[in-house]
Amino acid sequence: MDKYEVIKLLGEGSFGRVYKAKMVSDSSFVALKVICKGRRSNKEIVGLRRECEIQKHLHHPNVIQMLDSFETPSEIVVVTEFAHKELNTILGKEGYLSEERAIPIIWDLVSALNYLHSHRVLHRDLKPQNILIDSKNRAKLCDFGFARNMSTGTHVLTSIKGTPLYMAPELIEEQPYDYKADLWSLGCIIHEQIQWPTFVSDNCITFLKGLLQKDPAKRINWDEILNHRLVKGHILICDDSTNMPLTRALSDKTLQVKEQQRNDNKFNFIEENHPIETEEWIVFLQKSMEEVINGEMTSLTQPNLTNIIVSPLRNTNTSPKVLIYVAKLLSVPFVIQGVSEETREQIRKVYLEVKLVPNLVYSSKLLMRVKSEENSSLSPSPSDSPLSVQSSYKNIVDLTDEDLQSLEHIYMLITHLIYSDNEFLSKNKLQVVIDLLAVLTHVLRVFPENLELIEKIVLNENNEGKSVNFVELLRHNDPLLKERACFFLLFLGKYLSPKKMEGLWNETVRETLEALMYDSIESVRNIGPWKN
Known part of the structure; x- marks a missing residue:
């Protein structure tokens, strides 16, 4: 941290804190994302390291550049270029943007997403909070905490990621998904930032309709996006994509493999304990x-x-x-x-x-x-x-x-x-009764001042439902239930008045208890009320 001079706190959330800082060497501004390890599991820390590994290989003008990352015994620190504003903050102040102001941001976001998908990276958490605006008014995509680098043999994913308001229908419907889930989220962001129902061009409307198709098979693909009149000629495409970019149309054979993966993969609603904003x-x-x-x-x-x-x-x-x-x-x-x-x-x-x-x-x-x-x-x-x-x-x-x-x-x-x-x-009604007896016994043993409440339950003083049938409990085949019933009777005998205890007592209860003196379960024999 000696290389950086912290200036001020920019924000904090479940991920940690973000600071504006200055590099001591050249006085340039950077952002420091500081994540505390203390209350995170090993699995979460591995995920954070994976995020750093993904981001350090991304180099595009519309993706926030990671400059450095390092760890201390208690923290993970990620150093990125500094951008002045969040799109979310702009929308919060102004409510919306005119199409004229929104279109350059759309070009930048499409450029960033095209770059990620050409490198087989899914962002999976596109939202205004993860879009920064730099001093030259360029939009930059940030926060790769949910990003996934898809191997060349993987065509669909099944783990749920993202924010509900921007989540694609296929995720909500618990179906396997691909890069088109990011395109839906992009459509949500574009729709949110443009003023409706004032004049919006036909080009913008058709572009949005393509992105916001509920059926991912009908959703616009990358070939169609890059040739759409709203963005054609304005997308910054780098030439360093992988051998099998997600932006390229799949062969018939690969499409068959992808469809097979859709059918074989079970949707995994809980993959890990990801941060909740x-x-x-x-x-x-x-x-x-x-x-x-x-x-x-x-x-x-x-x-x-x-x-x-x-x-x-x-x-x-x-x-x-x-x-x-x-x-x-x-x-x-x-x-x-x-x-x-x-x-x-x-x-x-x-x-x-x-x-x-x-x-x-x-x-x-x-x-x-x-x-x-x-x-x-x-x-x-x-x-x-x-x-x-x-x-x-x-x-x-x-x-x-x-x-x-x-x-x-x-x-x-x-x-x-x-x-x-x-x-x-619970489907196991017996376990419910066993647990309830344990709770009531614990209340009597530790909080005897609540005896009145126990009396209402056991003696049915409000005349609602049935009173407790101790004979049925004591004669049950389950040894733990008999043991718990004996414990409960033991403490009732200690705290219940003799008059009220008489209301529970009858000849059948007495005979049942006497029979339990010779029960095959030692714990039942040893804790019965007859031992006192």
Whole structure:
């Protein structure tokens, strides 16, 4: 770092911090991207190194040039050329650009994307925040955190990457994709920056229609792009492409191989714990929430769309703020008026299909988990979570207000879903009962001041549903269930008043307990109430 003089902080996010700096040797300005290793898994660090490896080989006037990269014991530092503005900032201030101002930016972006694809690199996260404008008003593509260098034998990808607002339909529909996913994102950016519905030329309209074809097979290809009247003659093409650039039309034989890969590849919705940009996700979730409130339920009635919304629940880098918005959005159809019961039932079926409850529970575990180098590399898998075995969890005093709010919203939604439909319970109903007995026993043992709540549950004091049938529990074939039932009775006997205990006691319970004195399971024999 001695070669650089830091001037000011430009921005920060889940990736780290970016500083404006000056090179000591010649006083030229550079950007320093500083990424802390501390709370990142080995897999994430390997990904960061891969990003550097991809970017250092890219040399094009419309791609931010990486000048240097190095590591310290605690940080990875990437040094790039400095650009003065973000396209996102310009659009935030001005709202839109005239077509006359937008067209040079379009030329630059097409030039940058053509260069990447000619080198078999997919960017996979095109958005205004990743487009910089330098002092000469040239647009430059940056941030290659999600970029993928495709080997010559690979024709489609299956891992989800990118920002929901700019994500191609084939990704949302969980289909294998290729370079045309980048072209869709480019179309979204062009559409966003141009003023509508004022005059827009026919050339611009036809170019956008070509980029924003929902079916990637019908989407405009590189031959058509380079010969389109909007950009023809204005694209800066370098001559150093690879032997098999993605910009070249495929042979019939290669097309057959590509189609076979599409059929063979299973879509991998969770490839790694990639960074989650909090503000971008909140904008996406807020817009989705507005649609649902206004009666447009598509995002919650189609599993592939709902899966996009649910995906942050499985990511270790998701902030509590995003979790709050996810839980709120998924709860909206059950709290607003005007939603038919038929629609709500359809939404519940989708929630079952995307395994919403296991994902919600898993997200709460991730939120409570104390991150360490050992457990941060664990693969997020709600259905086969290693967290309960290998992870330690925060004390309640260490939780922030946002942590507590997110947990509240998550478990309110879980409670509602389970109350509305037993299908949301674990398929292993026996395990649910065993776990519930463990929770109730723990409450009695550690927080006996909550005895009144336990009494309401066990004695059915509100006359709702059935009271606990201890005979059925104690006579069950599962030894762990019998053991937990004995433990629970033991602590009930300690804290419940004699009068209320009499309400649970009868001759059948007594005979069952006496029989357990000779049970084949030693742990049941040793912990029964008769030992006291």
